[in-house]
Amino acid sequence: MKKLFLSFMFFAVPLFAQNGTSAAEHLLLPVSASLYGMANADIAANEGINSFFYNPAGVHGDFATITGMFSYMRLIADMGLSYTSVAANFGNYGSMVFSVKSLEVGDIPETTIDMPYGTGNFFSPSLVVNSLGYSNTIGNNLSLGGSVNLIYEKIKAAEATGVSFDIGFLYKNVGSVPGLSVAGVVKNFGPAMQFDGSDLLITARDTVGTRGPRIVKISTNEDELPLITELGVTYKTVQFENYGVRVSGLYSGSSYTESEIRLGTEFSYNNQFFLRAGYAFLNSGSDEDRNIYGPAFGAGVHLNYLFDMKVDYAYRSARYFSSQSIITVQLGF
Template identity: 35%
Template sequence: MNKNKALFTLTLVFALLFVWTVAEAGSSKRRGTAGAMELLIPIGSRNLAMGGSDIAGVSGVEAGYWNPAGLSQINNRVEALFSYQRWIGDINTVYAGVVAQLGRIGSLGFNLSSLDFGEINVTTTDAPDGTGETYTPQYLTLGVTYSKEMTDRINFGATIKLISESIMRQSASGLAFDAGVQYSMMDEKLRLGIAVRNVGTNMRFDGPDLEIKVQPPGTEPGAAQRPFRVPLQEFELPAQVELGLAHDVVASESIVWTVSGSFLHNNFSFDEYKLGTEFVLNEMFAVRGGYVLAQDPDEDTFYSLSEDFIFGPSFGFGLNYPLNATTHLKLDYAYRMTKFFDSHQLFTLSLGF
């Protein structure tokens, strides 16, 4: 009875969140109006190679991004992950995370991601080619995730993220909340996942560079200038809700073949339909592939690897090498085709002990 109540309560909560998110659906007028878009940069080579489709079975540190419910599904007491990726527009992303099993309490994880924009030339109206000075924006996201096995079939997880953005002397900060559920059926061969991401406070840039001195209108020439602050508009976070299924078509001691699919609803962009697959041999070598179709909710049109949706098919591989009886080293790689930019590549190194 308690298990059924837990499942009913979690399902009801996420159903309400789903209805609320769809009610805030992104029309063409809302598209591109959200900020803090670094929250949408994917983390974890395994699931990215599968098109981001496996929110129902994703586990370990990378689950902190896709579905925090999977954070409790680590095979070791402690797992650490480091990833580096070449993002579009010559932007590099560094991510580090760690999760620890705390027994009956559950699992607790911490992660930090940073964007590297490189040095950007300072330009002004008087020096459009540059003043000789440079600046480097600083974008940081710190996350804390808690996950627990509610029953032998239900996992729940939640993440709180602190977002910090600074450009020269202007900065903005905010809080975002993620939550997710994973439910196993058919002897864990069929899994259901639900995740809500980036629900939080609005953000607004502020700083001393927004203050300028101007001569008040209607005053005589040569009158003293007065300070004037340029007000900036608040922006919302890119909230998402995603539902997915994963099924182990083959699950033997030497071979595991998994197929997965999900539907992603974006408040400020196209909805996405994702498909992915993974083939694992002897728990040591994995090959993965994925495909994503984006749907314009206004025109009911689908896009992939086009001007309207720049991302296309993805693929990758993984190696799991046991250092000893309790320690495992994993190397994962993902490659996603993109239009206009160099293709998206993500490297992930994790250690479990």
């Protein structure tokens, strides 16, 4: 276990040498109401398809053969995030997941240099991430997982494509303590992205000499992806008189913004009804006034009759902007 942890840190820490403006920040938007209600503090949970975005190592386990998940998150400025995923459990051969995440920005008024107040037309950007991942258990307690993410962004006739990778581990029953798990994940590791397309072509006019107008291309920056390394620990108590408690903590380090420490907890009854709460703190040395988000709260219900069904909802307040909420529906067969 110690060797695994040191190897993970040796790989992850040097990655923070990359700094600068971030591309494809929609990669960071969370997709699970159950974990959002805990302030996204739990990457050490072994929750099947629900863990895929946070730590692909947590996907494989004793779950349904086929699982589907859908979530919708209401963001600031009337934007929305849709997420759909499907997981297949192949037993000893591991589990595979495919997901599609789409950020809905809405219609934006078109402006030009000649018409800065609007042309009367509108456009809607496309921001999509398709992911494919695999997870399996090695021995009794260790799980490894990874995913490849295909990123596509389009604004009118300008577009950018990219690829990123996530890799993580999950170790359960640490020190032979039932319910105690640790995990680590590196997310969004990949090459920089750059916009290109016909909308970057403009007509330049020589206002001094006698040369006529000519077509030139605007050069755009190459921006790094929002690389993140996270280390987390979770303790889940054994059910006592139908009641259970889960407590999670996480450190999140980023190549483009302040690091965070997140804490979350979950109370359950009969493994059917859940209440959750969590909060994300900026790391020491940062001005906490810069943290625009308040505490997160959530609730969920788990029904298992003809098929396995989970419905979760979470809410988090925000200063200066409207609050954010997310609902998730998960079905297992």
